[in-house]
Amino acid sequence: MSLLEITSKKINSLDELSINQAKQRLDRLIKPAGSLGKMEDICMQLAGIYGSKHFDTSKKVIIAFAGDHGVYEEGVAPDPQNITYLQFPNFANGLCGVGTISKFVGCDVVAVDVGINCDHKLEGIIDRKIRKGTSNMAKESAMSRKEAIKSLEIGIEMAEKCINEGYKIVGIGEMGICNTTPSSAIISVIGDCDPLDVTGIGAGLKKERIEHKANTIRKAIELNKPNPEDAVDILAKVGGFEIGAMAGVIIGCSANNIPVVVDGFISYAAALLAHKINPRTRDYMIASHSSAEPGTEKALEIIKLSPVLNMDMRLGEGSGAALAFNIIEASNYTYTNMATFDEVDMGR
Numbered sequence: 001m002s003l004l005e006i007t008s009k010k011i012n013s014l015d016e017l018s019i020n021q022a023k024q025r026l027d028r029l030i031k032p033a034g035s036l037g038k039m040e041d042i043c044m045q046l047a048g049i050y051g052s053k054h055f056d057t058s059k060k061v062i063i064a065f066a067g068d069h070g071v072y073e074e075g076v077a078p079d080p081q082n083i084t085y086l087q088f089p090n091f092a093n094g095l096c097g098v099g100t101i102s103k104f105v106g107c108d109v110v111a112v113d114v115g116i117n118c119d120h121k122l123e124g125i126i127d128r129k130i131r132k133g134t135s136n137m138a139k140e141s142a143m144s145r146k147e148a149i150k151s152l153e154i155g156i157e158m159a160e161k162c163i164n165e166g167y168k169i170v171g172i173g174e175m176g177i178c179n180t181t182p183s184s185a186i187i188s189v190i191g192d193c194d195p196l197d198v199t200g201i202g203a204g205l206k207k208e209r210i211e212h213k214a215n216t217i218r219k220a221i222e223l224n225k226p227n228p229e230d231a232v233d234i235l236a237k238v239g240g241f242e243i244g245a246m247a248g249v250i251i252g253c254s255a256n257n258i259p260v261v262v263d264g265f266i267s268y269a270a271a272l273l274a275h276k277i278n279p280r281t282r283d284y285m286i287a288s289h290s291s292a293e294p295g296t297e298k299a300l301e302i303i304k305l306s307p308v309l310n311m312d313m314r315l316g317e318g319s320g321a322a323l324a325f326n327i328i329e330a331s332n333y334t335y336t337n338m339a340t341f342d343e344v345d346m347g348r
Contacts, residue, residue: 003156003157004156004277011254011255015051016048018047025053025340026043026044028340028342029339029340030339030340036331039327039331042308042327045259045283046332048283050257057169057328057329057332058329059167060106060170062098062102062110062173062318063158063159063170063171064091064098064172064173065111065245066125066174066175067113067115067179068117069134069240070139071142071216072178073136075209076178076181076213077177077178077181077203078204078205082117084116084177087175088122089123091109091125091175092109092123096317097317098315098321098322102322105329107322109173109318111124112125112245114129115129115134115176116129116133117133118132126158128154130147130154134240137182137220137224137238138220141224142182142237143239148239151235152248152277155248155250156248157248157252158245159253159256159260167258169258169325170249170258170261171260171261173263173318173319174263174267174318176242179240180199180202180293181199181202181213182239182269183266184198184214184295185220185239186235187298187299190272191299191302195214195221196210197294197298199213199294217238220237224238231272231273232277234276235247242266246271247273250270253284254281258284259284261286261288264296264313264314265291265293265295265299267321268291268299268303269299272303275303287307287308288321288323289308291314293314308324309323309327
């Protein structure tokens with residue numbers, strides 16, 4: 001049995017007793033019942049994940065993966081592909097968006113190369129390169145099934161490494177020029193919708209090029225015929241190495257009773273794959289924000305996730321997940337430290 005199969009089988013339902021205990025405490029806090037909205041939902045979810053009425057969310061990490069894509073040659077992105085390897089070291093040194101926000105919220109960043117199109121080692125980056133980018137999905141499968149499973153298992157291994165190092169909450173992030181294209185393809189296949197409905201400008205594609213991008217995705221789906229009921233097949237046919245690795249983190253965290261904060265559009269495609277592999281992963285996900293990419297709403301609707309923030313962000317990297325950590329910690333702090341009616345003798 002593969003690591004993927006073993007890990008997926010370990011995912012259990014949330015602890016209902018701990019959820020009920022958290023709800024009882026929330027209902028006794030000196031406020032109207034339910035008045036803290038999603039903050040209360042987060043606390044009950046965390047209690048169910050950790051299996052405890054009280055929990056610590058202070059040690060946190062973003063695990064970010066980078067990979068390039070063969071479909072870039074179809075003209076679906078406006079930026080040069082070498083930006084992937086030029087930008088990714090900034091995840092590790094804290095100079096990019098996710099690096100800067102992570103510094104502010106007290107979160108570590110682990111950056112992993114699973115498929116960047118370069119030969120040299122990148123400073124501060126963990127090298128788990130499968131190969132130098134996927135194949136062009138408009139001409140053939142993006143990767144083999146074996147490579148798809150490998151990307152998922154790298155994600156599981158990185159999640160478990162961080163969990164063993166004491167991290168109590170994990171966010172996911174990514175880097176890869178044109179990776180909105182495979183993400184839209186994944187959402188289109190799983191959501192059974194036309195690619196044009198879930199395809200946007202990505203990192204700045206001109207609006208008149210969106211139709212070409214959608215047509216490229218449609219061509220790839222028609223050519224490769226991914227099985228909509230088989231997440232590994234979808235990943236292999238029209239996915240990306242970094243997308244598979246993020247899905248693996250979700251599966252790894254879920255199997256180890258650790259919450260995983262999902263970032264934005266690319267990571268929601270990964271979340272769909274994880275959910276397709278094991279629907280119980282949904283209980284362990286916290287959606288950080290509603291990305292400005294049009295496929296976001298479809299992905300969240302399928303998984304039935306409600307994002308914490310709506311900031312019109314579309315940077316990716318894990319930036320939204322890092323930002324959401326502050327909301328999660330504020331929720332936990334309020335839950336832990338607000339007085340109850342019993343403590344202040346307000347007679348309720």
